Amino acid sequence: MRIILFLLCLMVPLSSLAQDAPADTAPITVASGPTDAQVEARITDILARLSDTREVTVAVEGSVVTLAGEAANTEAAERAVGIAERVDGVVAVQDDIVRTLDVTDNVTPLVDRSAELTTQFVRALPLIAAALFALVAIFLLGRFLASRTGVIRRMAGNPFLAELIATAIRIAFVMIGIIVALNILGATALVGTVLGGAGIIGIALGFGVRDTVENYIASLLLSIRQPFRAQDHVVIDGQEGIVVRLNTRATILMTLDGNHLRIPNAKVFKADILNYTTNPERRFKFRIGVDSADDPVAAIAVGAEIMADLDFILDDPGPMGTIVEIGDSSILIDFFAWIDQRETGFGTARSQAIRDVKAVLEERGFSLPEPLYRVRVDGPAALGSSSSDEASDHTTETRPRDGKAARALHAVLNTDADLTIVERVAEERQGTQQNDTGTGPDLLSDTAPKE
Template sequence: MVGLQVLGATALLGAVLGGAGVIGIAIGFGIRDTVDNYVSSLMLSLRQPFRANDHVVIEGNEGRVVRLTSRATILMTLDGNHLRIPNSTVFKAVILNYTRNPERRFDFDLGIDGADDPVDGMAVGLKAIRKLAFVLDAPPATAVIRDVGDSNIVLRFFGWLDQSRTDFLKGRSLALDAAKRALESAGFALPEPIYRLRFDGAPSWPTHAPATEPEKAQKKPRVLRPVELIEDDSSPDTHVAKLVEDERAETFGDDLLDRRRPIE
């Protein structure tokens, strides 16, 4: 720069500086994502928001954490596929961690007839839910009247379970089944939606007699399943967690997850 000024080549100096500025901007944009990922991986490794094999949801992507590399976070989805998420996305994302607190609340809705007593219906459903071995006593299962529809009253039931011992989806399904059966056994009707049709003018009905409907086949008696089988079936599915552990045991290399470091 000094030499060009001494020689009086100020025009050439301006061209050189302008070209260097353009090249610098181009390089900066080109490596921005790479630098962002590396800086994000450093921050994630210092204050780890998850551990290996944690069940998380990151930007709507659900799975178990396999490893944290210098560029991306590797998840194994619940159907056994690998998912790579850039660390810059992970660092800025809202992360939902299901493993951190094993206790998790489930809920479901059941509708009863509008003429039935909803308070009695809640009591019957809660009694059946609380009898299930996997439903926690504290906090206790509860119920509320969610809505009064056109043809039914919608009850919402809540319960808590321990995800380390009970699969969440299985537990919720079994609790829903238990409450439904209890309501039906107690005489509560679970009505279907009712629609009213209005005809303007006189309807024209067919003059011939309607065809005789075929006799309906007799319904087979419903066999109730033993409660013991239902409770045993609520155990969590550990297949994906085992796949993650096997892969981590066979993989050597870039992994920034360390249980000795603090966790957020």
């Protein structure tokens, strides 16, 4: 009984809520669309105004449009269908148009269009002439400014940078001329397309020729920094030689053997460069061992004294020596001395110093240790006539002529700077300046500031 009363109490408020709620089945009123006759009249009027769809007929029933009649080609028929589909009140379009493919109907519009384009071109001739005149005038102005090489070089202070600036001026004025000409012709939309296309092409080319661009930029930076001059004796990334030239692609060296060495500028820019010519004073060293029983300090004093007496050794800084290592049977000493590379050959001076120091040390009683070997002979030693024959053969030698012997002795004792490679480089540079070899301009300048 209590459950029935509880259910009755719940039904009373629910019934009141149901009476207050809006009815979901109430009709929705909308504005009525165009009638079939209005749709047919509208489509017929549009198609009649177009030359290629005038023969198309229109019938509308239940908002479904049926197109019939004739059209010259598929393009005209599809155009009529597209127009009908965009008219308000159309649910579907039935295409019953016959494509006649008539020659006259298809050729006549083309002829009319060509004649119209010809008429428009003739009318636009004065405007085209004005655009061409502006383009040529701006191009000639840029070429004139770029040809002022003297002013540009004074401003840039570098021949390669001056050439780069001149090229940039010419390209900039060509682009300005094209933009101005397109604006005169009214093709402003084409300007953005040209610039966007140029940017995309530039990015693609940049990725494609990345190594070439890197070389070109390295050439520019090297020509500005000038880490070396022509005819400088340098070591670049372990490669030693005399600088011949620096062009837009590579640095050309002549090795000490007389061979040409080409190093890409991108590699030169990143490499460690050792320049022997920048500082004409250069130090050489050599190592001599004396017996462990000898006094190493006295040996150093003797060696320094002997080198100080040599004419090609500089007095400031003077020669010296240091003890490097004490071995089982010898004491190793490093001797140091300075020379002027402009007057003295590095290798020949070092060779002469070694000979003199060794000879004087031996004269003054210093022992130069030699390696000791223990030889074990199994069986009787064969001491026959063959050894004596060999000895006699070795004692027989052909002596050179007096003139050759004198020249050889002079070459051994001569310590003057060897300028053979330097002279060859100078001759080659002079020949390159006189003849166009196609290697590009030399970017090295004696007047530019050196790094």
